[in-house]
Every structure is written in structure tokens, then in C-alpha cells.
Amino acid sequence: MKKQEVGLLFLSTFLASLSGFINALGILLYSMPVSHFTGSTTNSSIAFVHGEFHVFWKVFSTIISFLLGCVTSGYVLGEKEFNPGKRYGVMLLFIGIVLFFSFYFINVESIFLQILSFLCGIQNGLFITYKGMTVRMTHITGSLTDMGVYIGNYLRKKHTEVWKIKFFLFLFLGFFIGGIIGSFSYFNFERNSFFIASLGYILSGILYFLWRSRGLRSGTLYHSR
Numbered sequence: 654m655k656k657q658e659v660g661l662l663f664l665s666t667f668l669a670s671l672s673g674f675i676n677a678l679g680i681l682l683y684s685m686p687v688s689h690f691t692g693s694t695t696n697s698s699i700a701f702v703h704g705e706f707h708v709f710w711k712v713f714s715t716i717i718s719f720l721l722g723c724v725t726s727g728y729v730l731g732e733k734e735f736n737p738g739k740r741y742g743v744m745l746l747f748i749g750i751v752l753f754f755s756f757y758f759i760n761v762e763s764i765f766l767q768i769l770s771f772l773c774g775i776q777n778g779l780f781i782t783y784k785g786m787t788v789r790m791t792h793i794t795g796s797l798t799d800m801g802v803y804i805g806n807y808l809r810k811k812h813t814e815v816w817k818i819k820f821f822l823f824l825f826l827g828f829f830i831g832g833i834i835g836s837f838s839y840f841n842f843e844r845n846s847f848f849i850a851s852l853g854y855i856l857s858g859i860l861y862f863l864w865r866s867r868g869l870r871s872g873t874l875y876h877s878r
Contacts, residue, residue: 672688690716721771749853
């Protein structure tokens with residue numbers, strides 16, 4: 654892997670770990686995930702059938718919030734393929750700042766959950782593909798699927814770039830380790846752990862700007878076009 658690809662791998666892994674961190678807090682504090690919604694969609698269906706409409710709305714509103722976050726990323730960035738000329742750093746700083754102020758000023762559980770889901774949607778919509786790979790940074794089911802397919806192709810001795818397997822492996826490990834850190838943080842700081850997460854996103858935005866600046870100076874920055 655080239656140096657710039659290693660830098661992007663590190664940043665993507667860091668973002669995956671932040672998603673794991675926040676998702677662990679969502680489950681421990683509010684008993685529901687905020688970074689992926691397969692199970693939540695099923696739970697909303699069950700709640701609807703049982704007539705538990707307050708539960709249905711609590712879950713379904715977070716799903717809509719995640720979707721709106723993805724819509725926001727798509728509108729601001731304008732394309733799904735990674736392109737370092739886009740405003741990824743600005744979006745990451747935005748996530749960190751909004752999370753920071755939401756943590757301090759919003760104490761209504763349902764509203765805070767919607768904001769968390771909205772921010773996760775923004776993160777997951779930053780870029781969808783990178784050099785032909787589908788990238789998901791807020792959940793790992795798709796990454797496990799893609800990694801498994803690449804491994805299977807490699808075992809059949811088909812042409813497979815090993816760095817793609819490493820890419821998805823690092824995303825998985827980042828999400829997993831982020832969940833561990835988030836759990837430890839919850840047991841020590843409880844809701845104050847969101848302050849740590851907000852700083853993490855602000856740091857990721859700064860790291861992105863440094864990565865892009867270094868790539869532009871060296872002339873090695875990857876462009877999708």
C-alpha cells in the first residue's frame with residue numbers, strides 16, 4: 654500500500670472505532686444501537702404490530718434521522734466515490750462540534766438519540782466507494798461480507814488484492830476495539846463519554862486536513878478521477 658493509502662486506512666479505522674464507541678454507548682445508555690438499523694427496523698415492526706406506538710416512534714425516528722444524515726452527506730459532498738477534494742474534514746469537524754453541544758445542552762433522550770443517529774448517517778455517507786470497494790464506517794456486516802468474499806477469491810487463487818482484505822479487517826477491528834473502549838468509558842464516565850467521542854471526531858477532522866495537505870505537497874494524493 655502507498656503511504657497515502659495507509660493514511661486513509663488509519664483514518665477510516667479511527668472513524669470505525671468512533672462508531673463502535675458511540676454504538677456501545679447507545680446500547681448501554683439507551684438500549685438501542687445508533688449506527689446501524691437492521692435490528693432496529695425489525696424491532697419497530699414488532700412494536701407496531703403490538704400497538705406499542707411510543708416504542709415504534711422512538712425506534713423509527715432514529716432510522717429516519719440516520720437517513721437524513723446520509724442525505725446531508727450526499728447533498729454536501731455530491732458524489733459517493735472518495736475524492737480528497739471534497740469537504741470530509743469539514744464534515745468531521747461538524748459532527749464533533751454538534752455532538753459536543755448536544756451533549757451539554759440536550760437532555761431529552763429521544764432528541765439526543767435522533768441527533769446521534771443523524772451524525773452517524775453523515776459519517777456513513779461521507780464516501781461509499783473507494784477504488785471500487787464499498788466502504789461502511791458505522792457498521793461491520795457489509796465489511797465482513799466483502800472481506801469474506803475477497804478471502805474466498807484469494808483461496809481459489811483468483812486475482813485478489815490483499816490490501817483490500819487488510820482494509821476491511823482493520824475496519825472490523827476498529828469497530829470492535831471502539832466498542833471495548835466505549836464500554837470501559839461508560840463504566841467510568843457514563844454519559845460524559847460522549848464528550849470524549851466529540852473530541853475524537855474533531856481530532857479526525859484535523860487529521861484528515863493534515864493527511865490531505867501532506868498528500869498535496871508530495872503530489873501522491875489519490876483522486877477518483
